Amino acid sequence: MEAVSWTVLGLESSCDDTAAAIVRLYATGKVEVLANAVQSQNAAHAPFGGVVPEIAARAHAERMDGLVAQVMEAADLRFDALDAIAATAGPGLIGGVMAALMTAKGLALGTGKPLIAVNHLEGHALSARLSAPVAFPYLLLLVSGGHTQLLIVEDIGQITRLGSTLDDAAGEAFDKTAKIMGLGFPGGPAVERLARQASAPERFTLPVMLAKDKSCDFSFAGLKTAVKRAYDALENPSDADKADLAAATQNAIARHLAQRTARAMAIFKDRFPNLTEPLPLIVAGGVAANSAIRTRLTDLAREEGFTLIAPPHEYCTDNAAMIALAGAERLKRGLTDPLTAPARARWPLDEAAALATPKTGAGRKGPKA
Ligand code: AMP
Ligand code: MG
DSSP: OOOEEEEEEEEOOSSSSSEEEEEEETSSSSSSEEEEEEOOOHHGGGGTSSHHHHHHHHHHHHHHHHHHHHHHHHHHHGGGGSEEEEEEEEOOOOOHHHHHHHHHHHHHHOOOOOEEEEEEEHHHHHHHGGGGGOOOEEEEEEEESEEEEOOOOETTTTEEEEEEBSSHHHHHHHHHHHHHOOSSSSSHHHHHHTTTTTTGGSSOOOOOOOTTSSOOOOOOOOHHHHHHHHHHSSSSSOOHHHEEEEEEEHHHHHHHHHHHHHHHHHHHHHHHSSSSSEEEEEESSSSGHHHOOOOOOOHHHHHHHHHEOOOOHHHSSSSSSHHHHHHHHHHTOOOOOOOOOOOSOOOSSSHHHHHOOOTEEEETTTEOO
């Protein structure tokens, strides 16, 4: 008899969130999140104004098994009720990635269940389906602390990357801005809070990134330099100064994201001329929590015949439910991995696009994501 559902334990530890979740995918396409737990490490990284890889790796290793026990208990399941164990196998900070992947390998070996090595970006690409039945294909803007990408998602393993950041991720742009102004970590929420008090953001002129570049790529490094210069030029910056600069930065980031997304929308429409409007634009990643960015994207979507879909916050930021769902979708298609599956610091979802545009987030060892 064909399976009517797939129940998968998912583990995630590729950046600074340790997470475990259990998801059940039905043959009908219905998705049930049976348990979902995340432990953020914000307090551990806050003194440094950014994620410290060694601190993250140690914290993941300490917490991973406890989180597994927690979600098994919350779902009231025994290991024999699971159909597979999935874990993020990359891309990410390698010491962290190993924590989830090695735990998953141990559990797979001990229980005899198959292992599924999931690409973290594929998890984000599917996250909207944890809370609502969104049909393929859709356009996805992924804006997190580690990634900024525009993707066309057609199916599992069929994801086309239209653009990616050449340097920092959008979340890093917020975090670095906050660090320059001494606002604490994570920077995004702090910058947004302060920006709400701005009265004259237009007094700061910040650069339009990649103004002459016709691609869907992103760049935030120049913005960071400009913010630093503007901040250093202020003598004894007042709260009002900081609020105006925070709002100017937030506006510059929102404008850049919207401008590149508009381009990706045109490509999506060309690729799928027979789809009925409104077309789906999904925004995921921690930065998607930002209301100024959401408003901007909502307006753009309305103008261009799209509808903006944002997963609930718990599925927007790093989580293991999306990894479990990607695992279940893979299991459904018979895609499992051997226990030799490697942890990968670099693992582009769309290998062909990553190799064709190596300027995008590339290093000596090849493209990261
Ligand atoms: P993630 O990598 O998906 O876990 O998301 C974390 C990133 O999202 C960090 O860089 C945060 O600064 C950023 N972030 C979280 N909330 C907001 C917000 N309200 N506005 C802008 N960025 C945010
Ligand atoms: Mg995170």
